[in-house]
Amino acid sequence: MYSEKVMDHFNNPRNVGEIENPSGVGTVGNAKCGDIMRMYFDIDDKGIIRDVKFKTFGCGAAVATSSMATELVKGKTVKEALEVTNKAVMEALDGLPPVKVHCSLLAEEAIHAALWDYAKKNDIVIEGLEEPVNDIAEKVEEEEY
């Protein structure tokens, strides 16, 4: 059901852990739907993301998307990190099953949440960054027969 890349990131997740005194930390998702992601950023004075760590409670796709998202933002500037979309995460993982697309949205949201925290702590405005919702609204489409 999952691509080899997804399985690789699930089995060997990159950047698992915590950062003490992070420049920014964000937690998104909810336990109700079964996925929670937390991302820690260490950002230097030049606005470059020096280190990223994550922790995730969730399915194989949730672990893999958060792992991939940390790889994609590491070493990037804040502005570049903002451009890491859920689509980019999915493409980097060679795709996700349709029911797991929301996991990649959660990963994008986790990046935004960590950046939002960083902006708040430093009293700066990051252009194009909106306050993240920590609860991805999901809708199940029910088919009527």
Place this chain on the structure above:
Amino acid sequence: MKKLIYLDNAATTQVSEEVLNAMLPFFRQTYSNPSAVYSFAGEGKKAVDDARKQAAELIGAKTEEIYFTGGGSESDNWALKATAEAYSSKGKHIITSKIEHHAILHTCEYLEKHGFEITYLDVDEEGKISLNELEAAIRPDTILISIMMANNEIGTIEPITEIGRIAHENDVLFHTDAVQAYGHIPINVDDMNIDMLSASGHKFNGPKGIGILYIRKGVKIRSFIHGGAQERNRRAGTSNVPGIVGFGKAAQIAVETMKDRTEKEINIRDHLIERVLTEIPYVRLNGHRTDRLPNNVNFCFRFIEGESLLILLDQLGVCASSGSACTSGALDPSHVLLAIGLPHEIAHGSLRITLSEETTLKDIDFVADELKNIVERLRHMSPLYEDFVKNQK
């Protein structure tokens, strides 16, 4: 290749060799339609009759009270929809429970759209309905009580004899979905006052696509699948002779082996429960400790999610299942785990292990050992566990 340890026997079982051998002649040698007149049809007809007898004996029923269907879901649909239709002049109220299989729950939802009123009984934290609540729910217009014999996820066995007694004292029909129980625990439809009972072949080493509905003589429900006159005019469609033969053979073997088989399963089941509960922290056993199916174990591991657990077990060759949302394609975790009062985040971390006669103590020790590693590994990357540990300091 790594050894396959199949521990998802509540989902389906392997057709036993004896069952397969009993079925095989009915594909190429005795392939006749048993409804035909010529003597070539006789052997098939006899085989169907024998199988019906075997299926009846397992539950203490009369042979003519067994109707072969396409499986458990069809049997459940038939029992509920046909009872609703046949008894609607008496009333339009049905009582069931919140932990039934979807074959019951979704059929009830369908009936609700067609003017029936359904009471969904709560269950306690071990998954049992309350007999007092059942009695209180019965109304003059109640036509049917449908309560499962044993739950497919948490293995809890319901107080069927008492439910049957209450149903009969109140002149209400009683149907039980015994898909998980048939062949696994002793059943007697007379002692238990059961009017209708659903069972499915592939849950006890029989083939898929074959089930039964037991209908007590005198229960006036009509055909659900219309067409030919098979199954005493109550279930049309050319008899699935190999399937029926397989069902009968599996039922016969299940009767003969039940005592020894379930004793062995209970030993292994209890060993696994004991080890996991003592060796892994923050885990709970779901379902009743003793009133549970001999082959069912269901845990919730806090702070981790079920699908991740299943993938890691799969990589070790272990097949199990979970009630987490991710594994079902739905967003909510299992309705059964929510009904026993578990919060969502705990319900997402469930693991169901269902044994077979083939499961060995060695297999189970391997699983218990590996579970310790897997749970630790997943907790290490869980933000819920991180918060829990920080809050404890």
